[in-house]
Every structure is written in C-alpha cells, then in structure tokens.
Amino acid sequence: MSEGRLFDRRGFLGGGCALCGLLAAGCQTTTAAGPARLNPGERPAAASDEASLWSAMERAERDIRTSAHIVRTPEVMEYLTGIMTQLAGPFARDVRLYVVRVPEFNATMAPNGMMQIWTGLLLRCSNEAQLAAVIGHELAHYTQRHAIERLRAFRSGTDIAAFLGLGLAVAVGGLGMLATQLATVGGLMAYTRDQEREADAVGIELAAAAGYDPGQGGALWERLLGEVARDERGDRGRGGFFASHPAIEERMEVIRRDTAGRTGETHAERFRSRLGGLQLALVEEELRQRRYARSEWLFDHLHKDGAxxxxxxxxxxxxxxxxxxxxxxxxxxxxxxxxxxxxxxxxxxxxxxxxxxxxxxxxxxxxxxxxxxxxxxxxxxxxxxxxxxxx
Amino acid sequence: MTRLFAVALLVLLTACNQWTLVNPGPTNIRSSLQLSPTIAFNQRAGALPAQPTETWTLDGPLLNRVWILPGIPEGRPLVVAPSTFADPNARPFPAIKPTMNETEMMELIADTISIDNGQVALTTENLRPTTFSGQPGFRFDFQFAGRNELRYRGSFVGAMIDGKLFGVMLTATSLHHYQSLLPEFERLAASARRLTAAS
Structure with a gap:
C-alpha cells in the first residue's frame, strides 16, 4: 500500500552511554578512552568533527520539530519536560525532549541534546521512577559525548561529514524515511557494552539523586524481557537489537545488584494522572499491532502494577x-x-x-x-x- | 545458471513496478467484482499472485490510490507483501474472521493500514451503515500522517458478502488529492457489482 522504509530500533535499547554519576555536579572529567565530558552550555569547537555532527543533528531536529508524529499535548509535554529538567540539573537548558508516536519501547539521545521518547516506552512505564531511569540513561549519552566517541572509533579514515551527509540524504530524501530515524547517531551505530553499563549506572544515580526509587529501571527491563518472550513472532519479535545484544539480561542483573536495598519514590499516581487522556491512545497504538499474546502479557502486568x-x-x-x-x-x-x-x-x-x-x-x-x-x-x-x- | 537467475529476478522486479491502463467503463477485478470508472486509472500490474487486492492510481500511489478488495475470504489477511514502510517483523497481518461485525472489520482494515504504513497513528471516523453491490455494508473515513510526513485522508466502502470481504478504499493526500478524487471514488463505490458464476 505504501512505499518507503522505516525504523532501525536502537537508542535506549542499543544507544550509547558512558561514565558514571556526577552529572548534576557538571564537573569535567577526561577519560583515557574518550573525550572530556561536556560542560553545561558547551558547544563543540567550530570546524571540528563534532561540530559537523551537531550540525547534522540540528538539521534533523528541525524536521522533527515539525513532524506529524510528535505528541504536542501541552500538559503532557510540560510534565515530561519537567522530569527531564529535574534530572538534567545544570544541563537542563541544553537538552530538548520530543515524544514520538511509535508503539515500541525506545528512547534516544542525539549528540546535540535532542532526546526522543517513543510512545511505546511511555505505555510500558508503570510510574515516574521508571521513566526517570530511562531519561537519566539518555542524558548520560549527551554529557559523556558518547556519540562522537563512537563515531571517531568507527571513522577509521572515513570523512565524518560525508558519512553523515550520506546518511541524511538516504534517510530524508532518498527513501523518504522519517527523520527521527536519523536523529540519533545511535541509529547509525551501536554503542559498546561498557558504555551501556556506564549509562545504566548514570541513570541509577540521577534517579536516586532526584529522590526516585532507583531499582525501578531494572523492573522496567524485567517486564520488557518478559513481554518480548511472549511475542508470537519468536526471535523476530525481539527486534534487531535483542537478536544481536543478548547482554540485556546481564545488564538487568547488574542494575538489580546495584540498586538492592535502595529506596525512593515511584510517583505512580502522579504519572497516571498527568499523562491523562494520552494513556488510551498509547493502549490503542499497542492494540493496533495485533501481537495478542505479547500485548496481553504487558497489559496484565501493568494492571498488576496498579496502572x-x-x-x-x-x-x-x-x-x-x-x-x-x-x-x-x-x-x-x-x-x-x-x-x-x-x-x-x-x-x-x-x-x-x-x-x-x-x-x-x-x-x-x-x-x-x-x-x-x-x-x-x-x-x-x-x-x-x-x-x-x-x- | 546464476546469470539466468539474475535476469529472471530483474524481470520479476521490473514487472512489480509496471502499471497498465484501465479505461473508463465496466472493468472486472479478478472475475469477482465489477467497477465502472468514469476516468482512466493506472493499475499496478505484476502484483504477487498471493496479494489479494488490486491498486489503482491517477498520479502515483504516494499521492492517491484506490485499493480494491475483490472478495477476500475467511482466514486471509488484506496484505500479503508489506510495503517498504512496514517493519519487516510486523507480519503476519491480521486475517478476516467470519464472526467479525462491521466495527471489527473497520478495525481490521485500519490496523492493516497502520501496520503497512509503519505503525502510524490512524484515526477512524464516522463508521456508518451503507450498501455495497446492493448488499448491507459499511463505510468509514480515516486520517493518518505517513512516515514520509505527508498527511493522508481516506474512505472505505464495502461489505461482507457470503463470508468474503468486498470493498473499495480511497487513500490520498489531505492536500488536494483526497477532495479531488472523492467524487470519482463515490461513483466507483456506487458502481460496484459483485460477479458470480452466473453473472
């Protein structure tokens, strides 16, 4: 019925991340493995490879800003942006949040501070603390400059601007692909397992620092794994990331271990009331996929969570x-x-x-x-x- | 042998993108449905034999298309070969069941459109009774934004007749094409006549 090409699912699932903690403090550290982390308000040096990367992302963001697939409900966006702002601390003015209508579990962070949360992720969160764990994870991608770190490792002689230029031409022009697909370098490459572990650790610390129960991120992972195991399509239902990254189970265990005994708020009731009418739309998006066993398992567990x-x-x-x-x-x-x-x-x-x-x-x-x-x-x-x- | 296979594949792919002319006047669709367009359409030729529908267009399927359902039986989905917008993992598409009422047929069609266009959020409107080929049927309108960022409007008119789903569906860009093609779509829907062995 239509022509084009759609998503490569990475981002929160496969998106990068880096060093631990201290995001709120905004201090600058340099690692042996990668570039110095960003300072609040910092932009890359002019004419640098990182500036090219930001420029490409800014072009993509212009498309996303006007996309028909963005949730624009003012009260919902005010609420979600508020959560991100609280977690981002001194970086709050450097990052922007977009909620994209895709009924799958994912979130992404572009190197220029453009964060995307897919509606399928919102459906799967039982409370604010779970969402905060994801947002914290994505913020770490930005502050730790993982995108440029990975791109430089990937580059090996390829001109970065040409690389990104080709990506943009194919994604936006050539095949009519939604610009959101390109909006993160995570859409072009996967991050390392170590970066993922570090991102999880940052997410935990940010959530805890903001008063959330930091173990809720692990609960979210656990439910996702249970859900995809029920998918009628077998391994295909796990999506490309799950097929190639079996470390998800390992990461979940590490999160569980690192958050054992720690407590905090979940703000489940506030989450439900502030999302308001959007929640029915999220349910309807999931139902449209006709993956009955998987959706049934998900709704049953959300119900048991009191959602x-x-x-x-x-x-x-x-x-x-x-x-x-x-x-x-x-x-x-x-x-x-x-x-x-x-x-x-x-x-x-x-x-x-x-x-x-x-x-x-x-x-x-x-x-x-x-x-x-x-x-x-x-x-x-x-x-x-x-x-x-x-x- | 490899060269022969490559040539065969090229011929097949070329055939998939060919269009043939449909002249005004009574036109039989797979010997099961007759439509009488008053203007000429382009019909997608060389579609997979298993694909249960036909596609007509005036200006190209990204701008406008009429999707024709010439009697899809129980247990079959409306789409067999997904579009390139669709997630390749999205199959199988939902299939027709004999117990479906009009609301559930609308849901089946809408969900199929949504999945085939890349899991787009689709809004259905104004489901109401009508007739199709002289039989009690249903009609609804819908809207969605494609993953190419074009905004589309559409209308479906059809009926479940002897356990098979018949119908025609217009999908066109909200800007210009939907309104432009709607009168011809209404004439097409009104002209629909189910063909039987005796007709």
Whole structure:
C-alpha cells in the first residue's frame, strides 16, 4: 500500500552511554578512552568533527520539530519536560525532549541534546521512577559525548561529514524515511557494552539523586524481557537489537545488584494522572499491532502494577475480543465487566462489552452496553453503526 | 545458471513496478467484482499472485490510490507483501474472521493500514451503515500522517458478502488529492457489482 522504509530500533535499547554519576555536579572529567565530558552550555569547537555532527543533528531536529508524529499535548509535554529538567540539573537548558508516536519501547539521545521518547516506552512505564531511569540513561549519552566517541572509533579514515551527509540524504530524501530515524547517531551505530553499563549506572544515580526509587529501571527491563518472550513472532519479535545484544539480561542483573536495598519514590499516581487522556491512545497504538499474546502479557502486568485499573482491564478485554480464539469472547466480557466497575475505564469498554455480548447472542446485555456507550460518548466515531445495532 | 537467475529476478522486479491502463467503463477485478470508472486509472500490474487486492492510481500511489478488495475470504489477511514502510517483523497481518461485525472489520482494515504504513497513528471516523453491490455494508473515513510526513485522508466502502470481504478504499493526500478524487471514488463505490458464476 505504501512505499518507503522505516525504523532501525536502537537508542535506549542499543544507544550509547558512558561514565558514571556526577552529572548534576557538571564537573569535567577526561577519560583515557574518550573525550572530556561536556560542560553545561558547551558547544563543540567550530570546524571540528563534532561540530559537523551537531550540525547534522540540528538539521534533523528541525524536521522533527515539525513532524506529524510528535505528541504536542501541552500538559503532557510540560510534565515530561519537567522530569527531564529535574534530572538534567545544570544541563537542563541544553537538552530538548520530543515524544514520538511509535508503539515500541525506545528512547534516544542525539549528540546535540535532542532526546526522543517513543510512545511505546511511555505505555510500558508503570510510574515516574521508571521513566526517570530511562531519561537519566539518555542524558548520560549527551554529557559523556558518547556519540562522537563512537563515531571517531568507527571513522577509521572515513570523512565524518560525508558519512553523515550520506546518511541524511538516504534517510530524508532518498527513501523518504522519517527523520527521527536519523536523529540519533545511535541509529547509525551501536554503542559498546561498557558504555551501556556506564549509562545504566548514570541513570541509577540521577534517579536516586532526584529522590526516585532507583531499582525501578531494572523492573522496567524485567517486564520488557518478559513481554518480548511472549511475542508470537519468536526471535523476530525481539527486534534487531535483542537478536544481536543478548547482554540485556546481564545488564538487568547488574542494575538489580546495584540498586538492592535502595529506596525512593515511584510517583505512580502522579504519572497516571498527568499523562491523562494520552494513556488510551498509547493502549490503542499497542492494540493496533495485533501481537495478542505479547500485548496481553504487558497489559496484565501493568494492571498488576496498579496502572490505571479501568484502562488496563479494558485493554485486556480488547485483546481477547480482537483475537477471538476459543474462550476469548467470554474472557473479554469478563474483563470489560470488571473494567466498567473499576476507575478509569474509557467509554470504549462499554462498546467492547456490547460487541462481545452481541457476538455471544446476548442481545439484551449488548443493547444495555451499547446504550451506555452512546450516552457516555454520543459523538463516537462509530456511533451511527452502534445505533444501527440498537435499532 | 546464476546469470539466468539474475535476469529472471530483474524481470520479476521490473514487472512489480509496471502499471497498465484501465479505461473508463465496466472493468472486472479478478472475475469477482465489477467497477465502472468514469476516468482512466493506472493499475499496478505484476502484483504477487498471493496479494489479494488490486491498486489503482491517477498520479502515483504516494499521492492517491484506490485499493480494491475483490472478495477476500475467511482466514486471509488484506496484505500479503508489506510495503517498504512496514517493519519487516510486523507480519503476519491480521486475517478476516467470519464472526467479525462491521466495527471489527473497520478495525481490521485500519490496523492493516497502520501496520503497512509503519505503525502510524490512524484515526477512524464516522463508521456508518451503507450498501455495497446492493448488499448491507459499511463505510468509514480515516486520517493518518505517513512516515514520509505527508498527511493522508481516506474512505472505505464495502461489505461482507457470503463470508468474503468486498470493498473499495480511497487513500490520498489531505492536500488536494483526497477532495479531488472523492467524487470519482463515490461513483466507483456506487458502481460496484459483485460477479458470480452466473453473472
């Protein structure tokens, strides 16, 4: 139906990272392995290879700023930017956050301070502390200048500007690829395992310094691993990064070890309330992928984590209704019934209940559910069809 | 042998990108659906035999296209060969089930469009009853932004007839092409006639 080429999934999963801690202090250190970390407000020297890299990223960022795939809800962006600002401390004015509508787990940081969080990651966070761990991880990419470090290692005689220029031409012009794909050097190369470990460590320290429970980052990893293990597509469902980076399990163990016994706030309720109506859109994006077993496992675990019970029960009902295998209709009806009795259920839960009851031949129950749905959402996209069912 | 294989592959790839002319007037689609365009279209030729749909366009599929569903049976997806926008890991696409109601058929079509265009956020609107080929059917409109940043609008009109999904769908850029092609799309949808062995 269409022509083009889409994503290479790296970034938080495969994105780089570096040295430990002290991000908030903003002090400058030099490592034997890489360049000195950035100071707040610092830009690369003119005519340097790093300046070329920043320039390319700034061009990509101009495209992203006007992209149709960016979440622009002011209250959501104000909230998420606030979390990043708190974690970034003295670097807060150097970094910018964009939420990109892609229903996969990922976040990226470009070397010029452009951070992207994919909507699939927001769905998978149960609380603010989990998101803070990711943002902390990505901030470390920026302050530790991992992109230029990796690019210089990768370069070996290749002209950096030509390299990036080719990347831009192919990504934006040649194949019509979304500019976000290029927005991080992580999209062009993977970071080392050591850098990943260091990034995790930085994320933990930043989250802890801001008062968050630092172990929540490990909990997020754990749930992701459990989710992809249920993917109907087997190894393909793990995506390119998982296929080539089995160290995820190892990193999760290290995070667990390093955060054992440490406590802090999760701010789960604040996370749910501030994301507001975006949460239903996140659920719908996931449902559209039709990866039933994986989504069911995810929604079930988010529900057990206490994340918006009405919405998660509705999501479980939707998975069962859409899959429609043996017994799914009955299970879907059960989830919808529980959803509408819980807090936070969207009107669509009544519609789902009506559809499965209609399919099960329970006309009265279906009519009652449809009537309730139309009362709650008279301008629904499918209102005319639902009214035809009632008549 | 290798050279022969390379030539065969080249011929196959070339065939995949060929277009043939569809003249105005009654046109049979795979012996199962007849449409009567009032203007000439380009039809994608050399599509994979397993691909259950046909594509027509006036100005190229990135600007406008009419997607024709000539009776897709139970258990089959609407897309077999994903577009190059789609995540290669996204398959299999959802398949038609006999228990589906109109809302669920709309969801199936919308989800297929979303996945095939690179997991785009797609909004459906105004699902309502209609007729298609003289049978009770359904219609809805939709919008999405492609991964190429073009904004698209679309409309689907179709029906489940004897367990097979028939329909036509217009997808075109919001700027100019959708409104420009909508009247012809309405005529196409109204002209649809299911073909049977007896017809």
């Amino acid at each position: 918006n019970p009405g919405l998660m029960l509705h999501a479980l009902g939707e998975v069962n209704r859409l899959r429609d295998a043996a017994g799914d209709g009955e299970r879907a009806a059960g989830f919808y019934t529980a959803a509408v009795a819980a807090t936070g259920a969207p009107p669509e839960a009544w519609r789902g209940l009506g559809l499965v009851e209609r399919r099960r031949g329970r006309a009265d129950a279906a009519s009652a559910a449809f009537t309730r749905y139309l009362a709650l959402k008279p301008t629904a996209a499918d209102a005319a069809m639902i009214r035809s069912y009632l008549s």
